[in-house]
Amino acid sequence: MITIPYLTALTTYFSYGLLFAFGQFRDFFRKIFDWWHASNLQGYAPICLGLEDFYIRRLYLRIQDCFGRPISSAPDAWFDVVERYSNDNNKTLKRTSKITSCLNLGSYNYLGFAAADEYCTPRVIDTLNRFSPSTSSTRVDGGTTTVHTELEECVANFVGKPAAIVFGMGYVTNSAILPVLVGKGGLIISDSLNHNSIVNGARGSGATIRVFQHNTPSHLEKVLREQIAEGQPRTHRPWKKIIVIVEGIYSMEGELCKLPEIVAICKKYKAYVYLDEAHSIGAVGKTGRGVCELLGVDPADVDIMMGTFTKSFGSCGGYIAASKEVIQYLKYTCPAHLYATSISPPAAQQIISSIAVILGEDGSSRGAQKLARIRENSNFFRSELQKMGFEVLGDHDSPVMPIMLYNPAKIPAFSRECLRQNVAVVTVAFPATPLLLARARICISASHTKEDLLKALERLEEAVGFDYFQISSENRGML
């Protein structure tokens, strides 16, 4: 729940209304001008129907330079951003060969494995030389190497489940697994702020989908009771199975899931729990084992644990960890396992090595240091931002901290000013977030040193100036 100052809500609606009105005016005149020039469709149907691309053409393209900035180095704490320019008011952007070195506050580089690492990189290069970059085959044909089996064991041990299966892409893990786990006649209850991959997978499964209010276990219970009582639509037969899907850390809010309550409710109503730990695995918990460790939930209580390797492990791909029977079943049925090329061996080795570092198996305490550092960094940065007057979301200990911007004009202003100060941030707006709640999302990494964070705070303050942002109610006394 986010408290917005009333005046800000009004001005945000008004700004969006103005942008919408201008967009409509321009479309209207564009239609008149195009009337004069004959259309060159030659009988084919137009690609976009009517209004479908209105948002992209009239709102997104205006501030396109704030999104999709190309980088030309590894996404470490400092990285190189390529400069771009536009001759036609941001409709097309051209790259230059100039680069600026910026402080990286946007990459999901939670433990600092995204750049070269003294333990992981030599082993990855070794595997690259031994196995070559691609297996050129699916897992069932010829794509399962010793690295793959070692990886699956390693992941299963790390997460605390009997078995695991690994895929080459994180997004695909969700969208290809859900249709296999539940089909027509089943029920999926998903958190209202779940990631697009889960939404896609749920839609592709053919099961009935119901949404419960974000992170509200009481509403989940209400939805469960209602749905179990009603049964399937129209026939009212009992559901074949019920799966509740939640995420460990929600990437747009930075808050942790209320896992103990949700697991208790699911046990009571005999529903399965599917936990997507994309952002929390490796980043939270005393030994980095994710949200279960942090909140004291037994991994055996969560039926299916899913995660990705792109955030804390500096690699690519995703995994599913569950009981031996479920993983065996997935290996026979999941299309991402049967038909998609297996994960690249050097990428798999990166994961194995980074897990070894996290667990301290490489003989040093770097893993524990990284985990402690990311916790300290996140808490320090969050409290400093709040002291500066920003409204920061997210729970204590979470490395993701969105700063609320609200007004659509602040999104490009914040982004461009920060870039001018050599700080690279990621800004998110409608439709990825609700209309009123545009935000800039900051991801802290273990490779940020204290000096980096202090510099970031200094530059952020210079970029926005103190009066530019609404002061939250606690700091009102300072003005």
Add this chain to the structure above:
Amino acid sequence: MANLYVKAVPPADLNRNTEWFMYPGVWTTYILILFFSWLLVLSIFGCSPGMAWTFVNLAHFCITYHFFHWKKGTPFAEDQGIYNRLTWWEQIDNGQQLTRNRKFLTVVPVVLYLIASHTTDYQHPMLFFNTLAVIVLVVAKFPNMHKVRIFGINADK
């Protein structure tokens, strides 16, 4: 000034085109826009207050009819066109009829009509146009008109 804080619990409305209408502050913004556009019309044209209200009423009619009851679908492609046959009015509140938002939106044209006709002293021809506007808008918002296309106007091919 902004001592008032409103809690914004994100509602579970999956349609991005209409979920923004469920947050607090929309009604006030709508009313303020109408009021300020009346002031704008008065300052630009220098006409009588009644004529300005008539102008605002008719402009409101054109704009809201076009965007609420004529344009169909959503301005983005991510929902894969599931709302392509529904106008915005039919999409809000997930298609439920007689919710608070719908009642509010039905009352606004009526109140505008009353103000416009009162301030023009019920003279013709303003009264005729105002009445036409309010009849069309209110009838379009009846629950019985949900998904109805009269004479196939604005129906899909």
